Amino acid sequence: MARMVCLWLPNWPLQRLRHERPELKTRPVVLFSNTGNRGPRVVAWSAAIKGSCVQNSKLAEVVSQVVPALCPPILNFERTTPHVLAIGMPLAEAEALLAGRDVPAHIEQHDPAADVAGLRELAHTCNVFSPLFGIEEASSPECVLLDVTGCEHLFGGEQNLVAALVNDFQQRGFQVRAALSPTIGAAWATAHYGSPTPCGSVDPRMRPNQPNHKGLGDANLEEMLAPLPVTALRLPRKIVETLHELGLHRISQLRALPRESLPSRFGPELLKRLDQAFGDAPELLVAERPAEPIAVTWVTDEPLTDRESLRFVCRELLDELMNQLKPRREGVRQLFCQVKGTAARPVELLVSLVSPCDIAKHLLELLGLQIDRADLPEGISFVRLEATRIESLATRQRDLFGLEANTDTHREVSSLLDRLSNRLGATAVVRAATVPDAQPELSVAHVPCNLIDSQASGAASAQWHSLCRQSSRHIPCAVATSQADGTWNVPATFRWQARPLRLFAPPQRIEATTAGPEGAPMHFRWERREHRVIRSWGPERIETGWWRDQSICRDYFRVETQTGHHLWLFRCFDQAAWFIHGAFD
Amino acid sequence: MVASHIIADLSQRIRTMERTGQRCATKSDLTANGLPGLERLLCEAGWPRGGLVEWLAEGRGTGSMGLALWASRAAWHDSLLVMIDSQRELYAPAAIPFAVDLSKTVFIRPERPPDALWSLEQALRTRGVGAVVCDVEQLSPQACRRLQLAAETGGGLGILLRPAKARGQPSFAEYRFLVQPLPQPDARLAAVAGASRRWRVELLRGRKRFGGDSVIVELSDGPNGLSLAAQLASATPAA
Known part of the structure; x- marks a missing residue:
């Protein structure tokens, strides 16, 4: 029987934002979306906005009024703390409610694509627990799914595996709940609605150090899922509302109904989800694949002796590398070059670019600038080029000094900055910004033009933009x-x-x-x-x-x-x- | 009207012949001169796109750099300004009053003089770079020619800040100015006029005209930033 782990990151858009920008942890955050035709609406908000209790949604209200015990368990988390805001509230109303607070709220547009990408990235970090991992298929996913069948003995039992998983995420500053079950549906349901154990994982049936799975058969699954609310079945909101109108609140009530009648009354979705949860219908885990390193290697028995031959080899390698990248419509943002000689340590060169590039000639020029200056070993017999950072060519619209992206001018300027940065060093090609400091020599900050790390560059560019705003025509206020x-x-x-x-x-x-x-x-x-x-x-x-x-x-x-x-x-x-x-x- | 057309056409053709490349100096090839009074020293109504202008000054603290920046500020209006700072001395906040937009400015801080010259040439050769400002102490005629060709390729303005002792050296620049700061003559003004400075700007040589003329310009700090002092807007050539 399969063993599935569902790892739920409640309120993932906010968790992601706060993980990327830790300074927001102490401030209330409101995310809004502009997708509807009724103006910007609140999609998520954080704790630290406390006040009179307004329920999150109509659904939660119904559930809490009718069956209080069926509410999601209190997580000591933002979604269940009393709030003054409501999901779907117009942004203007939210702003008015938040006005006049001590700590100003941070209001930002919701970025669903970044959430999915962030969750995917997070899923990749789970490959120490299982080779098969993915994210849930939903419009706004919040769960990472793992197929841990046959992996538990590596961690000394299932309980230990889940505990290690939860611990790993908690140490990285995420709030998670995890559950292990024979099906994805059941794991999802228990992660969201099961009663939590001290370590944050949820599995009412799990016994320590019991590697066989027979204790958790179909009968146990039935017993485990029966008391959970129908929302645990991952149903569309409309179906849930219909079920509630009919007085059906728990899964056990649904199981009691004749199976054949369900599709005609509630549509095919309900039966599918029910079967998936109980293992009667298959559900596939769409596994994320780890990105393969894009690298090319050249080895020879007859060592190279001059730089010109090395350049030639590099050109060949770069052409090969670009051929690998071309079908993916991606460009290199960072290139790592390793040159090994007969005796000495390998020489390592790193080429960083301002924007992704798929032109071998340009990369060769940049690499050549470094080769000219590097202290190359005698008798080169091994050259390896690896694209350590790859970015999509089409979607990336970088705003470079206000120049329009993807124009000739933009390309020329970014190529200039690449050349300068690679020959003179990144710290020699900088932008300047004023810093509010009274001491003249400390009141200017120099930010390198080609910051490579996305997180760092995000932070730096945010810092940069905030610095630019301060610096229009006013010298920053002096301390004294x-x-x-x-x-x-x-x-x-x-x-x-x-x-x-x-x-x-x-x-x-x-x-x-x-x-x-x-x-x-x-x-x-x-x-x-x-x-x-x-x-x-x-x-x-x-x-x-x-x-x-x-x-x-x-x-x-x-x-x-x-x-x-x-x-x-x-x-x-x-x-x-x-x-x-x-x-x- | 016909006569003026003919004259305009003829002068245009002369300019075409005078230009080294095939490009001809039409209005779009010029960047506005931001310093009224200085146009007496220029052949055309502004700075050439794709050319070098040398600003010579004796010692530090002459104000030549600010003057050069202010005069050519139109060059980087909608493009990039590159400032090459091999001494690591440029103080960016102080450039803001000279119409330098720090968000569109790149500072290059090379460690060796050959790198500075290389960066200057690379930047001048790039389209999208409106102007490049660089301190140039030594410049061989070959290097100067290379810079001139690079500027013609890129179409930006090269602003070379040079010491006064470079005045005898050959040059391919469009203009070579000598900037001499003039002490404030009026003692009464001196007490209040904290923010006005005057200079004598002498044209040492130009590509299309002989040098020797000079004007006196004065900048003062008005409510809307810098402005040319009123009494000097109609200054006569002083030499």
């Missing part, structure tokens, strides 16, 4: 900037000549004579020349808090020298010295 006369001055507007175009790092120490102890400099010596100050503006005090490791306290002056040059000097109070920090170039 005050005029020397004691009045507080927040430099709200970032004006011309407020900050120099060139900032020296680190500031250069100079000798200066001043008008008074707090006064502006009058003469200073810099780059082996005397400079006389004819005009000066300031002081602008920039001071950071004591909580910094290295707090600063500086009085900045913009000075004009007798030659008309404008420079940015400061008096450092800690060291009682003058520094030059920048030039208004």
Whole structure:
């Protein structure tokens, strides 16, 4: 008999969002969808929105009124905490209800495709438990299914297997419920509506260290499923409502009805689901396949001696690689190249791209830039190229500096950035963003243009966009900037000549004579020349808090020298010295 | 009207002949000059697309870079600006008042001077790059020619910031300007005018005209950002 595990991740869209962006864990989150023609509607929301109780849906209301015991067990989870919102509520109403809270709610559009992709990715991590894994077939899947037939002895019994599975997910920060049953339908039902065991898994029939499955025969299945509500059968909402209208709430009540009459009364779906749950009708687990690595290898007995031959080999390999990728309509985002010589350690080169590419020539050019600089071993006898990151060419519409995607210009610019990043290093090709920090040298962040990791790039691009928003024309609010006369001055507007175009790092120490102890400099010596100050503006005090490791306290002056040059000097109070920090170039 | 048409046609043909490549300088080949007053030094109404402009200045803190950025800001209006910063000194927030949109700007920070030159050429050769700003200390005539050809291919504007000692070197740039900061003459203004600077901009040489002319420009900080100081909008050539 088959052994199926259903792993339910309640409220998966929210779990996924919070797993990807941990900063949302402390904030209420509302997801809305725009699919209907009645404007944006709430699809999911998180806890931390508590208040007067409004039931999630009409269905839940009916169930709870009629048979309170049939409600899904309390999970200490968002779906069952009292809420002020309701699924299907107009977004505007939800916003109005949430207005005026201490923590502003994060409102985002629901992305069903990302949810399915995320669940699929998660399913792949289950391959340590079973070679056959997949996700449930539903419009918005929330379950990972595993066929663990014959796998339990590897974990010392079924209970241990399920416990290990649940533990694995919990350690990664997911909230899960798992159940093991002979059929997918029964596993789904118990995962959703069975009574939970301390470890989070659900299987009322499971006995520890009992590897044979005979204890869980058809009779037991019947006994297990009978008290569960009809919603546990994965039925469309409409059928459930009809059943409730007829007073049919439990599966046992359905089983008591004559089997032949069910399709004519409720349609074929009900009987199919019922049979699937009890194992009378087959249900296939559509298994996810692990992606095969796309790699090509070249081995020879006669070692290569020069770079030119290596390039030739690489070209051949890249052509082969592209032929593998072409039918999939995918491009390389990251390419890993391993070159082994006779003795030395293998040389490993990594080519990262701004956008996916399926042109062997371009990849060869990028690889060539690295080959030219690499310290290659003597006598190369092994070359391996692997596409370590692949992305779809068609669907990816990256917004690169506001250029329209998939145009010639876009391609040329991304190719330029690829070349620059691969020759100069990723940290040398950057975008800049202002950061709200009073200390000038810390108030700018440099973000590499080709971030490869999707999670990192998502986070970085979110960070980037938030930084860009702050930086329109305003310098970020300083932590503590005050005029020397004691009045507080927040430099709200970032004006011309407020900050120099060139900032020296680190500031250069100079000798200066001043008008008074707090006064502006009058003469200073810099780059082996005397400079006389004819005009000066300031002081602008920039001071950071004591909580910094290295707090600063500086009085900045913009000075004009007798030659008309404008420079940015400061008096450092800690060291009682003058520094030059920048030039208004 | 007929006469003016003929003149326009003839001057167009002259320009076509003057251009090295086959491309002719029509209006679409020009980027607006953002610095009124400077047009006295230019042959056409703006900056050539696909050309180099050199801005020479003595020492640091002259303001030449800001002036160059402000004058050519139309070049990266709807495309990418590349700033090559081999000294790792450029302070991005300070470029915002000079119409630099940080979300459409790439900073390249090469470690060696040959890499800077290579990046400059690569960026100039790319269509979609509106302008490239780079400090260039040493530039051989061959390298300069390469840059000029790269700019013609890509169609962007190459803004080369160079030291004043480069004035004697041969060049393939469309224009070579020398920027000299002028101290504020008026002591009364000096007390209040924190945000105005003036420069003498001298055309050392141009591809299509002789150098020697100069103008005085002044920038001041108005409510809508930078503007040309009013009294200098009608400045006469000073040299």
